Amino acid sequence: MFDWKWDFTFEILPRLLLATTNTLLAAGIGYTIALVVGLAFALGQRTSITLLTVAVRECVEFIRSTPLVLQIFFVFYVGPQVGVTLAPWTAGMIAIGLHYASYLSEVYRAGLDSVPKGQWEACKALNLSMGRSYFRIIIPQALPPAIPGMGNYLVGIFKDTPMLSVIGVAELLHTANAVGSETYRFLEPYTLVGILFLAISLPAAFGLRRFETWARRALGVD
Amino acid sequence: MDNDTHPIRLRETDPPAVRFSQVSKHYGDLTVLDSLDLDIAANEIVSIIGPSGSGKTTVLRVLMTLEPIDDGVIYLYGQPLTHMERGGILVQSSDAHLRKMRSDIGMVFQHFNLFPHMTVIENCMEAPVQALGLSKDEARERSMDLLTMVGIADKAGQHPSRLSGGQQQRVAIARALAMRPKVMLFDEVTSALDPEVIGEVLNVIRQLAGEHDLTMIIVTHQMGFAREISDRVCFFYEGRIAEQGPPDQLIGNPQNERTRMFLSAVLDAD
Amino acid sequence: MERYLDFLVEYGPRFVDGTIVTVQQTVLAALLAVAIALVMGLMKLSKLFLVRSVATTYIEIFRGTSLLIQLFWIFFVLPLFGITLEKFTAGFIAVGMNLGAYGAEVVRGAIISVPRGQYEVAIALNLSPYKRMTRIILPQALIAMLPPWGNLFIELLKGTALVALISVTDLMFEARQINGTTFLSAEAFGTALIIYYLLARLLISPSMLALERVMARKMGRTPGG
Numbered sequence: 001m002f003d004w005k006w007d008f009t010f011e012i013l014p015r016l017l018l019a020t021t022n023t024l025l026a027a028g029i030g031y032t033i034a035l036v037v038g039l040a041f042a043l044g045q046r047t048s049i050t051l052l053t054v055a056v057r058e059c060v061e062f063i064r065s066t067p068l069v070l071q072i073f074f075v076f077y078v079g080p081q082v083g084v085t086l087a088p089w090t091a092g093m094i095a096i097g098l099h100y101a102s103y104l105s106e107v108y109r110a111g112l113d114s115v116p117k118g119q120w121e122a123c124k125a126l127n128l129s130m131g132r133s134y135f136r137i138i139i140p141q142a143l144p145p146a147i148p149g150m151g152n153y154l155v156g157i158f159k160d161t162p163m164l165s166v167i168g169v170a171e172l173l174h175t176a177n178a179v180g181s182e183t184y185r186f187l188e189p190y191t192l193v194g195i196l197f198l199a200i201s202l203p204a205a206f207g208l209r210r211f212e213t214w215a216r217r218a219l220g221v222d
Numbered sequence: 223m224d225n226d227t228h229p230i231r232l233r234e235t236d237p238p239a240v241r242f243s244q245v246s247k248h249y250g251d252l253t254v255l256d257s258l259d260l261d262i263a264a265n266e267i268v269s270i271i272g273p274s275g276s277g278k279t280t281v282l283r284v285l286m287t288l289e290p291i292d293d294g295v296i297y298l299y300g301q302p303l304t305h306m307e308r309g310g311i312l313v314q315s316s317d318a319h320l321r322k323m324r325s326d327i328g329m330v331f332q333h334f335n336l337f338p339h340m341t342v343i344e345n346c347m348e349a350p351v352q353a354l355g356l357s358k359d360e361a362r363e364r365s366m367d368l369l370t371m372v373g374i375a376d377k378a379g380q381h382p383s384r385l386s387g388g389q390q391q392r393v394a395i396a397r398a399l400a401m402r403p404k405v406m407l408f409d410e411v412t413s414a415l416d417p418e419v420i421g422e423v424l425n426v427i428r429q430l431a432g433e434h435d436l437t438m439i440i441v442t443h444q445m446g447f448a449r450e451i452s453d454r455v456c457f458f459y460e461g462r463i464a465e466q467g468p469p470d471q472l473i474g475n476p477q478n479e480r481t482r483m484f485l486s487a488v489l490d491a492d
Numbered sequence: 493m494e495r496y497l498d499f500l501v502e503y504g505p506r507f508v509d510g511t512i513v514t515v516q517q518t519v520l521a522a523l524l525a526v527a528i529a530l531v532m533g534l535m536k537l538s539k540l541f542l543v544r545s546v547a548t549t550y551i552e553i554f555r556g557t558s559l560l561i562q563l564f565w566i567f568f569v570l571p572l573f574g575i576t577l578e579k580f581t582a583g584f585i586a587v588g589m590n591l592g593a594y595g596a597e598v599v600r601g602a603i604i605s606v607p608r609g610q611y612e613v614a615i616a617l618n619l620s621p622y623k624r625m626t627r628i629i630l631p632q633a634l635i636a637m638l639p640p641w642g643n644l645f646i647e648l649l650k651g652t653a654l655v656a657l658i659s660v661t662d663l664m665f666e667a668r669q670i671n672g673t674t675f676l677s678a679e680a681f682g683t684a685l686i687i688y689y690l691l692a693r694l695l696i697s698p699s700m701l702a703l704e705r706v707m708a709r710k711m712g713r714t715p716g717g
Contacts, residue, residue, distance in 0.1 A: 003572065065646055065692035066685045067653035070664055074685060077677035162560045166657065173561060186568040194565060197557040205556075288612050317621070324618045335613035339631045339711050349617035352627060381711060401617060 009188050012179050016192055019175035020200075026092065026171055027158040033097025034157065035150075038104030042112065043134075045105070063102035069163045071095045076167045092164040100157050104150065111146030112138065144219050151208035155201050162193075172196060237300030239264040239405055239437040240285065245294035247280060247461075254280045256461035257294070264299075264404075267431055267438045269448035269469070272458030273484055278441045281458075282407040285439070286329045287320050298323055298405070325353075328403030332410040334390045336382035336397070342369065343378040346397045354401065361400070368396035372426050388419025392426055399430075406430070408440040420444070427451065445488055449473045457481045499679045503670050510666030511687055517580075517652040517662055518691075521587035522645055528592025533599025534625075547596065554593035560654050562586050567658045583655030583662075591648045598644065602637035603629060635707045642700035646692045653688070663687055 044056035063071070076091035086094070115138050123133035165174035176189035242260040246253065254277045262268050270278040283289050285296060287303065295312060296303045305312040306319045315323070337345050346365035350356040356364070369375040372392040374385075382390055391411055398406065408427065412420045424447050430436060431451055442448050448455055449469040456466040457478065465478040476482045535547035554562065563586040567579065577585065606629050614624040656665035667684035671677050 061693070062685075062689055065650075066688040067650040067664065069653050069657075070667065070681060070685055070688065073668065073671070074677070074681040077671060077681065081675070081677050159556075159558045162558045163654075165560075173558075173564070180568070186564075187572050190561065190565045190569050194553075194557045194561050197561060198553065201556045202552060286612075286616050288615055321618055321620070324615075327616070329613075329616040331609060331613060331616075333609055335607075335609035337610070337613075337628060337632075339635070348627065349619060352623050353618045353620070383711070398616070 004187060005185070008183075008185060009192065012189060013192065015179065016172060016175055016189070016196065019170060019172045020196055022169070023158070023161050023171040024200075026089075026096070026161045026164055026169065027154075029093050030096040030100060030161070031154055031157050033093060034100035034104050034153070037097060037101035039108055041101055041105030042108035045109065046112065060102045060105055063099055064106070068096065068099045068160055069166060071099055072163055072167055088164070088167045088169045092167060092169045096157060096160060096164065099160075100153055103153050103156070107146050107149035107153065108142070110149070111142035111144075114145045115141045140219075144216055147212050147215050151205075151212060154208065155205050158204070159197065159201060236264065237297065238262055239266070239299060240439070241297040241300075242281070242285075243295045243297065245284065245291050245296060247277075247284060247289070247291050247293075253461050255284070255291070258462060260456070260463065262437060262439065264437055265435050267440070267451055267453050269440045269442055269452040269455045270458055271442065271445070271448060271455060271484070272464075276458040277461040278458045279409055280461075282329065282409050282439060282441055285405075286327055286407060287315075287324055298326060325401065326404045327407065328398035328401055328405070329407040329409065330391070330394050330398050330411050332413050334382070334387070334394045334414075336390055336394060338382055341379050341381055342374065342385070342393050345382070345393060346400045349397070350400050365396065365400050368399050369393070371429070372396045373422075386419060387415045388422045391415065391423045395423075395426055395430075403436070405437040405439070408438065408442070410441050410443065412442070412444060443488065445473055445485065457484065459484075496679060499674075499676060500683070503674075503680075503683075506666045506670065507663065507683060507687060510661065510663035510684075511691070513661055513665075514649075514652055514663040514688075515691070517584045517587065517655055517660065518645075518649050520584040521591065521648055521652060524585065524588025525591040525595050525644070525648060526641075528589060529595025529599045532592065532596035533603065536596060536600050537603060551593045551596050554590050555597075559586065559590045559651050560657070562590055563654055563658060579655075579658050579660050583652070583658060583660045587648060587651045587655065591644055591651065594647070595641070595644055598637050598640045599633070601640075602633035605636050606632045635704075635711060638700065638704045638707060642697060642704075645696050645700065649688065649692055649696060 041056055041060050045053050045060070047053055072092060072095040075095040076086060076088065079086040079091065119137060119141065120133065123137050128137065161171050162173035164171055165177060168174065172193050176193045179189040180186045238261040240260070240262040242258045245255050245258045247255040254275075256277075258277075258281070260281070270281060272278045280289070284291050285303075291304055295305050301323065302312055302315075303320075303323045304315055306315050307313075336342075337348065340348060343362065343365055346368060347358065347361040350361040350364060351358060366375060366378065369378055372395055374389055374392050374396070377385060377389060377393075382393065385393065395411075411427075412423055415423065424444065427438075427440070428451060431438065440448065440452070452469045454466060455469045455472040456463050457472065457476070457480070458464065459480050465472060465476060465481045472481065473485060476485055532547045532550055535543050536551070538544050538547075563583070566577065566586045566589075567582040570577065570582075610628055610632065611624065614628045619628065652662060653664040656662050656668060659665065663684050667680045671680040674680065
């Protein structure tokens, strides 16, 4: 059927599975960067310094509204121009991490906005410091509504990792491209990549939904 | 048949306008209608009262065919509504049969359910044009007459969101009447209204009772209104009619213990 | 600064050409995405299991894999099945099919957000199932789905940048070409980034806001009210 070659499939499968670990690694590192930088972006927009708030806001809007693949090229090629040469992995992680940080900052922001004003007033009345208010009172309440959005972007960053292939990060799609150009066969490698992505993202999405329900219960929301 | 003709006296041979015959309905383990038998004559005005969960709203919803019944048959003017005859036996209604039968019934809801994306007059014209196939001019004329009757003609070009609850409910009544139904169902039409506008809606229903030959079934919590307007009041309890009779008798001198408890609780609250 | 002006004077026309192709890809992909979203969103609400399954399968496959993989598959693998698409066509079809899957969920969500009473009164007024949907439910759902569609169209614009990877001569493609010949990476990619940003913020966002305002007026409401 359609000239599908099973022996070829099994020949390239180990190579693709190996590349899958790179894909997962890239998603994991990128997401970790995004979690931390995203929080900085979100809190940066809540300061009383207007200039900083506006600057961070514009920065987030810019990153969110422009293509990730172009940002990957930008970070990778502009480094050497100013005298800093970045390895593909480094450039890729910076680009994808910042891109998803801008998404996550919006999720955090919505979560923080959902905490009633009265909670802040109570913190002030109890004379809690700014940091204590955030980390002991506000963020724990802002987290539950943010969990679904955070989960969606975890799956999202995983699905965007193939874009890293454009600067030579050896993830799944890059490996499939290599196989294709060596063997002139595209049917099996590209189809396998699609199936591998489905095989990971569908259970992941399902697992995240389960986690959401569990987390909401554990945090005492439901 | 035109609603403007004079009322026909009910003879013994005339079928009732509405007949519930051994009708049951369950939600899972919960029985909301329990082998209900209820006949309503043409032009009769029947109020249904009872505690929440007693099945009174369900009577209207299954009659409007918003929800299926599990057992029994509902008849409209002698014709089966929930079922149809095929090869000498009654089978479940097809969509086409439901649509044909439904055209004799109009319903007004607790929460008005006006179409927010249409003006008042468009709300009234929608079904006559789209379901009855009236021309826009005919539908507009008919709708304006009805809006005048409910005293809201000056708001014809407004969107529902600009109207008070009482005004919205009067539009909803005009909209249902625009289909010229023979049977009108009123489902707690004042429950979502502020106290000061309840009167204007009840007045419209009083007027309808006086001027039009309509069969009306009214689910209400307004005991005074039920007593004044109805030919008969039915007290529902656990999916059955626990007691029924002329309003003065049922509300003024209830015989059933449940009815007495319910009425004293409701009247105390007022 | 002066150097950048010289750069713009020299390469400006190519950025303009690329931008035109990007806008074409965006518009065509958007039309396809909206059509697919409507069909799949309605199919997902069908009473028939088979119809629902077709929609679910489509949505899960296109949302479960990456746009880039779908693009490559459509461009490189489909020809093996006898379906050869020109690169321009393959580009907007891949983007449109991908965003259509996300849009289907938006359509479905908007339709089920219409209050149940609206369905019931449409039945009580004896409107046919088709008219219930087209005249009562969909117009109201449309208003609920406009804001999420605004975001989807920006995602769609961003998605079109990938068509450069199958050599469609869009904005991204031109930026790479210019970078390759001049090595002025900051200028080449930076200019393209700014153009994408302007398209999103000055074209898509304001037109969606205007559309929301028009729809809100049709509902007799003031925006936000």
